[in-house]
Each structure stands twice: as C-alpha cells, then as structure tokens.
Amino acid sequence: MQKLWMPCLLTLMIFCNFFLLRAPGVSAEEKFTIITTAELKQKLDAREPLTLIDALSSIEHNELAIAGSINIPSSKVTADNPLMPADKAGLLIFYCKGPKCSKSKEAANRALALGYTNVMVYNDGLPDWAKNRYPVETHVDYPKVELPRLTPQDVQAQAATAVLLDIRGDEVKDVGRIKNAVSIPLDDLDEQYTTLPRDKKIILFDHAGKQVNISGKFLAMQGYADLAVMDGGVLAWKRAGLPTE
Template sequence: MRHVVRTTLLLAASAAALSAVEPQAPKPAAAKICTTCHTTAPDNLRGHFDNLALKNSSFQLKIDERTEVLRFDKATVKVVTPEPAADVEAAFKSIAKGHEVRVQFIEKDGVKTAVTVAVKPPVKLAANETITLDEIQKLVAMGPEKGGYFLFDSRPAPRFLEGAIPTAVNLPFPAFDKNLDKLPADKGALVIFYCSGKTCNMSPGSLAKAKKLGYTNAKVFVEGMPAWTKKQPGVLSPAALKAAYLDTNTPLVILDARPAAQAEKGFLKGGVAAEPAKVADLLKTFPAAKLKPPVVVVDETGGEAAKTVAADLVKAGYVGVNILTGGFKAWQAAALPVETGTLAAKAVFVPKPRPGSVSVAEFTKIAEAALAERGAIILDVRNPDETKNGVIKGALTIPEPQLLARLSEIPKGKPVLCHCSTGIRAELAYHLLKEKGYDVRFLPAEITIIDSGEFTLD
C-alpha cells in the first residue's frame, strides 16, 4: 500500500515539474491584419501605434489584444514617415494613433528599445487602376444595375459587419481565392475594390488577383472606408448590427427616424427619437463627435427618413454613421428583439473603457480614503520635476522609466493604481506591471495635485 502511495506521489510530482517547465507559447510579433501581407523578422514588431509619451521617450504598440511598451533614444532612433519631419519629436507626433507601423528593436534586461520606427506608407497604383470618391459616390447613387459596376469590400468580415459602403459585397482579401464565385462572369465589367484606407494593401492585393484572373476593368478606391464615412453614411444589415454590436456589447447610439407614434409600437432596444425635423435639437445634446460614437439610424424600410437623419449627422462631423438596411421591417422579419413604450429623448454614449483602466469615481474614493482603509497602493509614475509640486498622501512615487529596475519597492500583496498627469504614462506603467504579475490598473484621466496632496480630476 505504501509503495502505491509513494509511486502516486512521485508521478504527481513529476507531472507538476513537467507542467512548471512547460514552455509558454511565444507572443505574436505582428497584428493579425499585418500578417495578411507581411512576414516579421525576429527583432521586429508590427502593429498599431498607440499612446506616445515624449517625456519618457516611450510609446505603446498595439498588437491585437496585447500591448508592447517600447523605449527610444531621441538621439539615435530612426523614424521613417511618408512626409519628412523637422526632427524626431515631430516625426513621432505625426504618427496617427492606430496607424500601422513596423518597429525594429533591441532588447536588454527585458526592456525593448526601438531602433527604427517605420510608418506604413500609402499604397502606389497607376492612375488607371484607381477610382475617386466622387466617382464612387455617383456610381452608388445610381446603383449597380444602372451604374454597371460591382463593388467589393476587401476587409475581413468583422470590419464589414460594422458598416460598409452601400451596394458593397464582402470579398475579404485573405479569403479571396475561396470566394471567386462572388466575382462577375463578365471579365470586362467594372469591378471595384476598397478596404481600410490609403495604407491598406488588401484592396490592391484583390486588384492584383482579379487582374491575374483576366478582369480588364478592375480598379481600387484607395481612400476606402475612412474617406467614405467622412462624406456619406454607410449601411449594415440587421444580422450585422446584432453580430458586430449587440452580441459583443459594443456601445453605440440607435436613432429611430420614424414618427414617435409609429415607433413606440415597436423599436430596437435603446432607440432614441430622431425624427428628421428634430435632428438639430437632438444634436445640441448629442455625444461629442471626438468620441466617435457608432450610430445606426433606423426608419421603417431604410428609406429617406433614415438617409436624411444620417446625412445630417455626417455633416455635423460624425463618422461611423450607418443606416439599417431594410429598416425596422427587416429587423422584425429577422425575428430580432423589439421593445415598446416611449423612446429615449436624448442620446447617451459611454465608450468602452480601455483595458485595465479604473474609473475616476473609484480612483477618487480610494485616494481619498484614510491610509489604513485604502486597500490599494497609489503609484505615481510622474517624473521628479512634477512630483515635487505635490503628491497624493501616501502615494508611492516611481517614475515610469524606472519601474522595471525598482520592482522590489512595489508590494504584490495589494492592488496597484497607477496615475501620471494625463493617463498616458500610467497606461505604460500598467502594461509593464501587468506583465510582471501585478494586480494593477491605471487612471485614464488628467489629474492636478497640489502641495497639500489634494487633487482635482478632469
């Protein structure tokens, strides 16, 4: 009996040891969308440029769901941008948040330092291979039959579901060869591809494939969906609205352009009254355009009322405005949920919080609590020239660039709340500490602290 027990224990210990040394899967070096067209060298990363902290010579790179924090030396880093910049700082400032970049780096003691940051340039095509926004608008206004065109969205299906140019069919570039049946039989027909804008290679890739198949009148709308949404509303189907927004709990604004008496008999959950004649009043309290709220406009059939309301929002500077194809009737026909009663009178939009963020209200409650009752460590990651003017009472101060060298000063037994002055460096700190196993969050807000330790938040 003892022999059996001893053998069992040995096997369990061996299994635990094997589990402990089991290698972790390598982290992806490139965003999925980048791998469609590029391979990535071992000392390179490809992703989307995120927060820039010039004070700390750092920036964030988003690689799908994860974030890399990279340092740079202003004296040696090379920043390659489509347009020449006056200096390194100007070059970094010119990179739009979310733009695709390639970063070559060196790594020492767990710190990645960027050597080269190359901004993805606009695609280059011959003039006879492109079509302008004005030309696309005219064709879409006529429709495929009268306009004699076939319009294809080369973006992956999840992006298409969020909204597309009217009359477009989704033909994702990564799955192009599996969907050849979507192309017209007539190889002399006008075939148009578009994707995510001037630097996106998916529609040019689709063009190349179409030409190899023998299509002689294929073109690319290079400016793509970003240019369209600045001038015109897009469209999405009831199934797309459900899949892209409702099923994922993605915040959005649903505007109902029907007369109130009609709409109250049945409407989409969260619907806001938005009759065409009342849009001007609605806009007075509408969520700020800089928040880029996704907006879906619904009328009975996806007709003129919805088009009028959507056009007014686009004129007011809102992007990401879509019309529900087929309107409320199509929603009902798809047997999707309907509510009755009174529509909301005011549109409310609360963006989905950035991963790891703490709300202003929760941070304030914790920071104002007595030290013995605080239950969390307030970590101030500002530079010494900032902290000398005031620190929250009891806060631990470690400048963000020094975090990895001073981890021993940060206890792991309590939650850690990072803050800086704007939220940018606090988010850098969050990613660094999360990587090291800390229970950490960051404050994504501007904070001013005076010498008494009192603070105000914007």
C-alpha cells in the first residue's frame, strides 16, 4: 500500500510547488505582491489611496525619485519611525533600483514583520519608470565630479594614510570587512558624514561599486576635496585575493 501512495504524494507536492512558483505576483517565500510598471501607473493616475516608498538612502532618493514618493530607507523601516503610516491596513508600495536591488524587498519584509498587511513591491523600480518617461523628481543637484577610480591593489597600498570608508549596510557585510575601514552605511551617511576627517584622503567602497559615485558626490557637496572610490567594491577586493576579516 505504501508503494502506491508515495508516488501520488510526490506528484501532488511537485504540482503544489509548481503552482506556488507560477502564481502571479506572489512567490512561495514572500508574502508581498509584485506590482508592474503599468499597474503602478494606473493606481497613481486613478489616485488610489496608497503610500509609495523609495527604499533607497536619502542621498540616492534626493538625486532621482518617482514623483510623489516618500523616502524611508530599508534599514529605517522600524516601529519608531514617524514616517511609517499609522494605518497598518493601508497599501504600501516599496521600490528601489530594479530587480537586482534588494532594498525594496528588504523594506517590504520589514513592514510585514511590523504588522502591515497590504504590502507590494514595484520590482522593476526606478530605472523602468524613468525609461517609460513617467514623472520623476530631483531634490538635490549634486556636483558633477569624476572621482578617481582605484584598483583594490591601489587601495591596499594607500590604506595606511587614507581613510577607507565602507558604505555597505549590514545585509552584505558577511561578505567580509576590510581591516581598519570606517563603517558608515549609505543609509546613515547624510547624518554621520561630519565624523569623517577633512585633512585625509577618503576612499569609498561598497559591495560591487554601484553606490560609491553618488556617495562621493554627496561628500564633495559637503566640501570634502580629496576623494576616490574603489572599483568593483569588496567583491573586486576578494577577487584580487586581498584579506578580509
């Protein structure tokens, strides 16, 4: 008898898993819904009640954002943040910089953990919205500066005299830390940049080299003159065989 029902049970499990994976909008692991560009545009045009939230840092949000969105960095989706809506049944839609950006999903999961029940993620994010020429807004005009790009070997050679600034968040620091680097996550840089010395060279690095440019522009706007960035981030550092802690 056992030999008869085991194949049936296996078939049923495969079918259920397939259905979950193919179900539109919701994955088997996540409890939020994915919304498309067209669906978000329709909701905004119809003036449906919702809160559209940019889960990037305020520095990135100020450079370019979907018009009408508010900014709550993913790390700041917390119970004590006054920007979080009081109505936990209201629709929240988080976005960031597209499918390869994890911030929107991190923020959505944090919101769900806080008890919000109607949570969506606009996974195509800001790049697709801008590509469709839908409304965007800029809050800060950062200086147009081209920062020197250093190889990991160059950074290691200058580490004794420069400040190595790690702008990664905690979610990727398990990749490894560079010895003696100063840690200020990008989500906090606008509040903590004054702790950085102005009489030393500052070399910025992140996970893969994607966020250092806007961070460098922000510091340049604050009057920091001797700046550089590490090409490829910590991933490049590790590929070069250089040590991490």
